[in-house]
Amino acid sequence: MTDEPVEPSHPGDLATGVARSRGGFMSRLRGLFGSAAFSDEAWDAAEEALIAGDIGPGLAARVVERARADRAAETPGAAIRGALTSILLPRDRQPRPPSARPGEPAVVLVVGVNGTGKTTTIGKLAVREAEAGRRVVLAAADTFRAAAAEQLRIWANRAAADIVAHAPGADPGAVVFDALDAGIARRADVVIVDTAGRLHTKSNLMDELAKIRRIIDKRMPGVEPETLFVLDATTGQNGLAQAAAFHRTVGLTGVVLTKLDSTARGGIVFAIEDQLSVPVRYVGVGEGPRDLLPFDPEAFVAALYGEGP
Ligand SMILES: Nc1nc2c(ncn2[C@@H]2O[C@H](COP(=O)(O)OP(=O)(O)OP(=O)(O)O)[C@@H](O)[C@H]2O)c(=O)[nH]1
Ligand SMILES: [Mg+2]
Structure with missing residues (x-):
């Protein structure tokens, strides 16, 4: 990794990002769609393919049930696609954060x-914001790992962003407080x-996070932060338990699903939205500065089915 400013380069693309999932559980699923009559066995196999894709057993059963009941769909493939799409939450085209008050950063x-x-x-994200002409302050509140700052x-x-960092071992809450001060003083956008x-099982560490959340409330009362849970898509169903615990502690407003490019089981997207009712805001499809894509449900399902750009 270099610290050169980012040159215009290829943006990450969704089709490549979901290539493994498309070739993995989705290809199993698509393989079934060829048969003219969809037998009970084929529906069972579809359910198994969905489970293999990390959708989770309960949700996979519901998807198949809904697809079987769909008389309007022309093919079983279309019925499953409709059922999958309907799980994903409708969302604003404009991802947050909108909550900034005039003159204050989000x-x-x-x-x-x-x-x-x-x-x-x-x-x-900082690169995206900077490219949109927004002024960014980063708060290095990971004071635990020496190399983190x-x-x-x-x-x-x-990203040509400002950064506020303290010495390793410092109180992360103090870093956040200072970064908010700096953001306000420098008229940052975010x-x-x-x-x-x-x-998520370490209660002292989760308490520390709750404290950080309270510091934001205290320094900027009434500003609801966009609270993003970053989930590694290769984690599997355990990611759901993680997300639920973080949601209880800090109240999540969005999910970022990273390393989608590294998994053949991208079905976790459906599971997480279904279980948390918190939208996936972005997907990570690589390690480069442009490999973060706003999540678009229709484009995502189309890419899984091998359609679209
Ligand atoms: N393939 C791929 N790798 C990714 C993606 N996002 C992050 N990574 C890699 O994952 C590794 C860990 O990333 P970090 O950003 O350091 O993770 P972190 O959550 O900040 O880690 P801690 O601060 O130690 O908890 C790095 O090697 C990243 O380059 C992605 O979307 N795709
Ligand atoms: Mg880190």
Whole structure:
């Protein structure tokens, strides 16, 4: 990774990002669609393919049930596609954060377990924001890992963003407080907070996160931060338990699904929206600065079916 400012380069694309899933569980599913009459066995096989894609057993059964009941669909493939699309939440075209008051920055808090891609996602987000002409302050509130602030600094340089960092071991809450101050003083458009990875089962670490959330409330009362849970798409169904625990602690407003390019089981997208009712905002499809795509449900399903650009 270099700290050169980002040159215009190829944007990550969804078709490549979901190539493994398209060739994985979706190809099993599509293979079934060839048969003229869809037997009970074929429906069972479809359900198994969905489970193999990480949709989860309960939801897979519901999708098949809904598809079987769909008399309007012309083919079983179309019925399953309709059932899958209907799980995904409708969303605003314009992703948040909208909550900034005039003259104050919006706040994005990024959370998740260790190594899921939080810092990388923040770097990509900072690049997106900077390219949209918005002024960004990054808060290096992962004071736990010695190299974390340095990693964020490299991204800050790439995005020409400001960064607020304290010494390793400092109180992450103090970093957040200072970063909000800096964001207000410098008339930034957005303050993005990086946090240390933490296991959702460690209550002391989850308490620390709740404290960070309270500090945002205290410094900027009434501003609801965009609180993004970063989920590694290769994690499997355990990701749902993680997400639920973070949701209880800080109240998630969005999910970023990273490493979609590294998994053949992209069905976790459906599971997570179904279970949490929190929208997937972005998907990560690689390690580069442009490999973060706003999540578009229809385009996602089309890409899984091998259609679209
Ligand atoms: N293939 C791929 N790799 C990714 C993606 N997002 C992040 N990574 C890689 O995942 C690894 C971990 O990323 P980090 O951003 O350091 O993860 P983190 O959540 O900040 O980690 P901690 O701060 O240690 O909890 C790095 O090697 C990233 O380049 C993605 O969308 N696709
Ligand atoms: Mg990190």
